[in-house]
Amino acid sequence: MATVTAKTATPMQVCDRLTITVLVDNYIDMLMQNSPTVKRQGMLEHFLPRRGTPLAENGISFLLKAETAGRTTTILFDAGMSGIPIIHNARVLGIDWDEIDQVVLSHGHPDHFGGIYAALEAIGRRVPVVVHPSAFYPRSIRRPEAMLQYFNRGLTQAKLVEAGAALVEVCEPLEIAPGIMTSGEIPISVDFEHEVPAGRVSIRDGHVDHDPLDDYLTLVINVAGVGLVVLDPCGHSGVLSSLDHAVSVSGVDTIHAVFGGFHLGHAGITQQKIDSTVAGLIDRDVQLVAPMHCSGFRTQRAVAERMPEAFALMTAGAEVTIAANSGVSSSSSPN
Numbered sequence: 001m002a003t004v005t006a007k008t009a010t011p012m013q014v015c016d017r018l019t020i021t022v023l024v025d026n027y028i029d030m031l032m033q034n035s036p037t038v039k040r041q042g043m044l045e046h047f048l049p050r051r052g053t054p055l056a057e058n059g060i061s062f063l064l065k066a067e068t069a070g071r072t073t074t075i076l077f078d079a080g081m082s083g084i085p086i087i088h089n090a091r092v093l094g095i096d097w098d099e100i101d102q103v104v105l106s107h108g109h110p111d112h113f114g115g116i117y118a119a120l121e122a123i124g125r126r127v128p129v130v131v132h133p134s135a136f137y138p139r140s141i142r143r144p145e146a147m148l149q150y151f152n153r154g155l156t157q158a159k160l161v162e163a164g165a166a167l168v169e170v171c172e173p174l175e176i177a178p179g180i181m182t183s184g185e186i187p188i189s190v191d192f193e194h195e196v197p198a199g200r201v202s203i204r205d206g207h208v209d210h211d212p213l214d215d216y217l218t219l220v221i222n223v224a225g226v227g228l229v230v231l232d233p234c235g236h237s238g239v240l241s242s243l244d245h246a247v248s249v250s251g252v253d254t255i256h257a258v259f260g261g262f263h264l265g266h267a268g269i270t271q272q273k274i275d276s277t278v279a280g281l282i283d284r285d286v287q288l289v290a291p292m293h294c295s296g297f298r299t300q301r302a303v304a305e306r307m308p309e310a311f312a313l314m315t316a317g318a319e320v321t322i323a324a325n326s327g328v329s330s331s332s333s334p335n
Ligand SMILES: [Fe+2]
Pocket: 107, 109, 234, 236
């Protein structure tokens, strides 16, 4: 079990039922079947001429529907990289843009915010966009031969507002709907999760320095009778540290599920780090683990081998519903 216990005196509110749809991910596979846990866009759906096949790209985007006392809140979390799959896949999946109540951006990296302008245009009205203010600092990668161009130059407050955002810039945890919280800044509390900088820099007040990625946030959902569901889209604080932080800020001790990019797919990531991460997930008794996006094949394989009952492969178009009485609250079937 997790060694971290909740610090918050009053646990966060709950939602009764949560549905997560993957609008964008790095992978698509039309041969994958539905499982008791995951509903997928399989071969039948791919061949339906009126719908078309979902697309994949390097990036991630989730659509969440959280039901509480008969009311549904719909949240778009990140928007992929190019703006092409998010729009295409929403059409393929029958997503109604009018239903989106709020948007959250996890951080200022283009594989997460790149599609935001296309999404805001599709929403077509002013909508709250929750983001950490540090996401807007110019950031780049310093290589021995040169400094690469700012890779978040497309993300500015002015452009977002012009596109329809009602900006909510926040550094602290924020409960944005009943049972749904943005994490705020996440301390890296697990030693081996401190990331090698790899030349990442941000420019603040005229100084070029190591990028602390303090803008990075996750979504924490407390599902009644189930526990926490954490969406950790790019893993910049380490997935275990993010889970421990979720427990700390929510006041809830049970971690049911984690979905997202665990940032373990990069060159130079050791097998030992991957194995230690999986051991930490087992130690925290996570019932449903979906390594996506930047998790990498080795991590997917390690979770599948060592946590076969928990492993879920979430590709573009996949959908999971989590509720106390839905039959999927505790995953009993692989994939
Ligand atoms: Fe990132």
